[in-house]
Amino acid sequence: MTATAITLTGLGKSFGMTDAVQDLSLELAAGSFTALLGPSGCGKSTTLSMLAGLTAPDRGDIHFDGASILDLPAERRPVGLVFQKPLLFPHLTVADNVGFGLRMRGMRSRDRARRVAEMLDRVQLGGLGERRVGELSGGQEQRVALARALVLEPDVLLLDEPFSQLDTTLRAQMRALLRRLHVDSGITTVFVTHDQGEAVEVADTIALMLAGTLAGHGTPESFYTRPETLAGARFFGVTNEITGRTRHGRFSAPGTAIDVSTDLPDGDAVLVIRPEMIQLEAQAGVVDGRRIGRVVGARFAGTHVSVDVELGHHRLRVHHPAGRPITIGQSIGVDLRQGAYTVFTTTGR
Amino acid sequence: MTDPLDPVPDRLRRSATSTRRHRPGRPLRQPVRLGLLLAPALVVVGVFLLGGVAQALAQSFGYQPYLSGSHLSTDAYTALWTDPAVRASLLLTVRVAVLSTALSAVLAVAAALLIRRLGRGRAAITGLFQANLAVPHLVGALCMMLLLSQGGLLSRLAHLVGLTATPAAFPAITNDRFGVAIIAEYVWKETPFLTVLVLATLGRGAADLEAAARVLGARAVQRLRYVTLPLLAPALAGGSILVFAFAAGSYEVPYLLGRPYPATLPVVALQYFDDTDLTSRPQAMAVAALIAVLSGVAVAGYLLVVSRLSRRAL
Amino acid sequence: MIGSAAARSAGSGTAGSGTARTAGRRFGVVVLVGGALVPLVPLLVWAFAGQWRYPALVPQRMSLRGIGLLTDPRSEIPKALLTSTLIAVSVAVLAVVIGYPAGRAVGLYRFRGRRAVQFLLLAPVIVPGLASAVGLQVFFIRYGLADSATGVVLVQLIPTVPYAATVMAAAFANLDTDYERQARALGADPLRVLLFVTLPLMRPALLLAGLFAFLISWSEYVLTLLIGGGQVTTLPLLLFAAISSSDTTAAAALALLVIGPPLLLVLISGRLPATRSGAVIGLGRL
Numbered sequence: 001m002t003a004t005a006i007t008l009t010g011l012g013k014s015f016g017m018t019d020a021v022q023d024l025s026l027e028l029a030a031g032s033f034t035a036l037l038g039p040s041g042c043g044k045s046t047t048l049s050m051l052a053g054l055t056a057p058d059r060g061d062i063h064f065d066g067a068s069i070l071d072l073p074a075e076r077r078p079v080g081l082v083f084q085k086p087l088l089f090p091h092l093t094v095a096d097n098v099g100f101g102l103r104m105r106g107m108r109s110r111d112r113a114r115r116v117a118e119m120l121d122r123v124q125l126g127g128l129g130e131r132r133v134g135e136l137s138g139g140q141e142q143r144v145a146l147a148r149a150l151v152l153e154p155d156v157l158l159l160d161e162p163f164s165q166l167d168t169t170l171r172a173q174m175r176a177l178l179r180r181l182h183v184d185s186g187i188t189t190v191f192v193t194h195d196q197g198e199a200v201e202v203a204d205t206i207a208l209m210l211a212g213t214l215a216g217h218g219t220p221e222s223f224y225t226r227p228e229t230l231a232g233a234r235f236f237g238v239t240n241e242i243t244g245r246t247r248h249g250r251f252s253a254p255g256t257a258i259d260v261s262t263d264l265p266d267g268d269a270v271l272v273i274r275p276e277m278i279q280l281e282a283q284a285g286v287v288d289g290r291r292i293g294r295v296v297g298a299r300f301a302g303t304h305v306s307v308d309v310e311l312g313h314h315r316l317r318v319h320h321p322a323g324r325p326i327t328i329g330q331s332i333g334v335d336l337r338q339g340a341y342t343v344f345t346t347t348g349r
Numbered sequence: 350m351t352d353p354l355d356p357v358p359d360r361l362r363r364s365a366t367s368t369r370r371h372r373p374g375r376p377l378r379q380p381v382r383l384g385l386l387l388a389p390a391l392v393v394v395g396v397f398l399l400g401g402v403a404q405a406l407a408q409s410f411g412y413q414p415y416l417s418g419s420h421l422s423t424d425a426y427t428a429l430w431t432d433p434a435v436r437a438s439l440l441l442t443v444r445v446a447v448l449s450t451a452l453s454a455v456l457a458v459a460a461a462l463l464i465r466r467l468g469r470g471r472a473a474i475t476g477l478f479q480a481n482l483a484v485p486h487l488v489g490a491l492c493m494m495l496l497l498s499q500g501g502l503l504s505r506l507a508h509l510v511g512l513t514a515t516p517a518a519f520p521a522i523t524n525d526r527f528g529v530a531i532i533a534e535y536v537w538k539e540t541p542f543l544t545v546l547v548l549a550t551l552g553r554g555a556a557d558l559e560a561a562a563r564v565l566g567a568r569a570v571q572r573l574r575y576v577t578l579p580l581l582a583p584a585l586a587g588g589s590i591l592v593f594a595f596a597a598g599s600y601e602v603p604y605l606l607g608r609p610y611p612a613t614l615p616v617v618a619l620q621y622f623d624d625t626d627l628t629s630r631p632q633a634m635a636v637a638a639l640i641a642v643l644s645g646v647a648v649a650g651y652l653l654v655v656s657r658l659s660r661r662a663l
Numbered sequence: 664m665i666g667s668a669a670a671r672s673a674g675s676g677t678a679g680s681g682t683a684r685t686a687g688r689r690f691g692v693v694v695l696v697g698g699a700l701v702p703l704v705p706l707l708v709w710a711f712a713g714q715w716r717y718p719a720l721v722p723q724r725m726s727l728r729g730i731g732l733l734t735d736p737r738s739e740i741p742k743a744l745l746t747s748t749l750i751a752v753s754v755a756v757l758a759v760v761i762g763y764p765a766g767r768a769v770g771l772y773r774f775r776g777r778r779a780v781q782f783l784l785l786a787p788v789i790v791p792g793l794a795s796a797v798g799l800q801v802f803f804i805r806y807g808l809a810d811s812a813t814g815v816v817l818v819q820l821i822p823t824v825p826y827a828a829t830v831m832a833a834a835f836a837n838l839d840t841d842y843e844r845q846a847r848a849l850g851a852d853p854l855r856v857l858l859f860v861t862l863p864l865m866r867p868a869l870l871l872a873g874l875f876a877f878l879i880s881w882s883e884y885v886l887t888l889l890i891g892g893g894q895v896t897t898l899p900l901l902l903f904a905a906i907s908s909s910d911t912t913a914a915a916a917l918a919l920l921v922i923g924p925p926l927l928l929v930l931i932s933g934r935l936p937a938t939r940s941g942a943v944i945g946l947g948r949l
Contacts (some may be wrong), residue, residue, distance in 0.1 A: 394825070490701070537702055
């Protein structure tokens with residue numbers, strides 16, 4: 001089975017007056033593991049529902065390997081879906097749950113039993129086939145749900161916040177299991193989550209959805225180092241925003257000595273930089289790239305010291321390595337290295 | 350799964366360490382306290398209901414409280430066993446109860462599946478069904494008479510469209526040997542009851558499970574057979590037992606809509622009961638005991654069916 | 664969650680078969696509504712009919728005689744109405760008073776045999792009251808309870824206590840006893856806790872249980888007949904006699920009166936959100 005590439009073009013879905021999904025265009029490479037990330041209500045579950053065929057889009061198209069699948073009803077799409085709740089059939093045993101799809105296809109009982117047993121071993125539930133659903137723990141239930149979807153060898157695997165109901169340690173174990181299964185099978189996987197930490201940990205690529213539309217698509221690092229939109233940057237926890245203007249290829253923020261080159265057009269702009277990307281150096285004269293600020297607060301935060309620095313009118317939050325002394329009131333050099341920050345235009349917002 | 354006869358939620362049974370259940374030190378010890386709380390209700394059930402049935406049983410063997418010289422015998426039972434009227438009654442009672450229950454159950458499932466898919470009309474129809482639940486069976490019997498008798502509304506409609514010329518030409522389905530009108534009344538009243546029960550059972554959960562089945566490749570008919578029906582089966586079974594027991598033990602409806610012979614067991618019981626002949630009293634008791642046994646069989650059947658259903662695999 | 668999203672767009676699935684499905688649905692709805700309402704039509708018309716001979720579809724003459732009977736002091740109806748109401752209210756109160764502690768025991772405590780007790784409490788729902796009433800009658804006569812309203816009230820406890828107890832048990836299972844403990848900690852003695860904390864919290868369940876008991880008692884025929892001995896005349900007994908007579912108009916009018924309170928109470932309880940969910944199983948007993 002070769003992996004399937006997914007293409008979403010101009011996908012849109014409205015419920016009454018609300019646009020759950022607006023003009024979503026996305027390409028997911030064959031065999032990729034993509035996290036569809038976004039806050040609640042941003043349309044990611046609806047997108048998944050449209051991919052599975054449970055909801056029909058109002059606009060746009062979905063292609064698997066170049067062929068549109070919109071005409072296929074949900075029961076005929078080569079898609080596996082694991083929901084937030086395991087949704088195991090309560091009147092069936094674990095083995096019967098896992099074998100459900102195979103039974104629907106008309107596979108014979110003996111063949112089913114074999115495939116089910118193999119799959120249960122792969123999700124580390126070997127030998128639990130005869131258990132009833134009510135006897136399982138939360139983690140076991142989700143593994144059964146996973147097995148139930150994977151045993152059908154779908155072209156695409158969709159997961160809708162499948163581990164959100166589990167506790168933290170269990171979630172980490174389940175993510176590891178999922179990654180192993182992905183490596184073994186190579187199925188194109190889409191994993192919906194609202195937790196950016198989880199997205200970063202489990203996926204190869206992240207597609208960020210905000211307010212029903214795409215706000216970034218790339219590797220996890222790119223969201224940290226080169227966020228595509230201001231909203232995306234904010235979602236990933238950038239806390240420092242310095243407003244200013246761009247003019248003739250340079251961005252400057254009044255009240256600070258910040259003056260960096262940029263290829264944005266003239267207009268209002270904002271420079272964003274993550275707390276851990278700002279370097280603080282004891283003042284040793286003004287060198288190119290450094291500005292002088294004043295430390296107004298410092299708090300130990302385990303892996304780092306959280307330092308508040310005043311730079312002109314702006315207050316910056318810096319994650320400074322623990323162990324390097326910082327005193328309140330100290331004048332300090334603030335180093336904004338080229339590549340550590342991003343500038344966004346805000347004109348027309 | 351929720352057992353309709355046991356609406357106390359599952360979490361009560363599962364939590365072994367919940368502090369809510371721990372009672373702080375009280376003047377009365379727990380078993381005594383529990384006993385006092387349960388006593389009045391258990392007296393009503395134990396003394397009145399079970400005691401009453403036990404009395405009926407005893408009196409069917411000739412036991413006469415407050416009268417000396419009662420001698421026990423199985424005469425009443427022998428008389429009933431050899432009486433073709435009683436056998437006919439038993440047959441009629443079982444037939445009416447089984448048919449009413451089966452019809453109501455099938456109609457209720459169909460109605461519930463339909464109502465589920467309705468958007469705005471759903472609340473209205475459910476309200477209508479609940480209003481139907483408020484109509485007493487006695488009134489229902491009158492309604493069926495006015496509708497189905499040979500001088501009733503249906504007969505007049507048949508006359509209007511030219512199907513019948515006289516009242517007698519319309520089939521006699523009230524006060525008939527088969528019990529058509531009786532079954533009709535039970536179905537009219539019990540279908541809404543079972544429908545509301547099934548709807549409550551399906552609730553939200555069923556739609557999610559059906560969506561899961563859909564993605565797994567199940568077509569509409571398969572979803573119905575392998576997901577929806579198994580989900581509602583336990584509640585439907587429980588409700589059906591209630592319907593069966595009621596139909597077997599009801600008096601007003603078969604008296605008004607049926608015949609004196611053959612009559613259902615409850616009607617026969619009262620016929621014997623009102624009879625001034627001394628030997629009739631034990632026979633009335635025997636019939637009453639028989640009715641109780643019939644309900645007991647229904648409950649046993651329910652327990653059997655439910656335990657089999659919950660063990661069934663694909 | 665995806666399931667609800669799918670349910671929301673249930674109509675926007677595959678096209679083509681859509682219109683046929685909607686038409687079939689409409690037809691089904693018509694059948695359901697018609698089936699529920701049609702039997703009531705002749706009843707309603709007969710209550711206001713003066714003369715309605717075969718084969719007319721509409722009465723030849725309308726009349727308010729039937730309705731007039733309902734308030735006519737010369738008919739037994741007003742008296743029976745009073746009797747029915749008094750008995751039903753008494754049964755409702757007693758059933759709730761008995762069912763309340765039983766419900767508390769079953770709902771709040773876990774004890775060995777709890778399942779058995781629950782089952783036992785539901786026995787009267789399965790075993791027809793007729794079977795026990797015939798056996799009890801001789802005792803009621805002996806203790807002077809037969810032919811009296813008191814006896815009727817007592818025997819009507821048999822079908823009503825199970826419902827009251829079950830409703831209360833479900834409510835108690837959902838009761839957070841922390842409220843009571845908080846009240847005790849604030850200095851309230853057990854009686855005050857009951858009056859000012861527990862009972863107010865239990866009010867919807869108490870009303871629902873009382874409602875069920877009232878409705879069951881209101882419609883009860885056989886038990887009243889057997890124990891009341893024909894001396895205690897409730898509305899169902901009158902209705903039964905009226906149905907057996909040839910005065911269809913009177914019977915129909917009386918039937919409307921008998922439907923009145925149950926319908927009213929069901930409609931009211933349907934509005935109260937707390938009572939809505941439990942209304943089902945109990946009402947089926949009618």
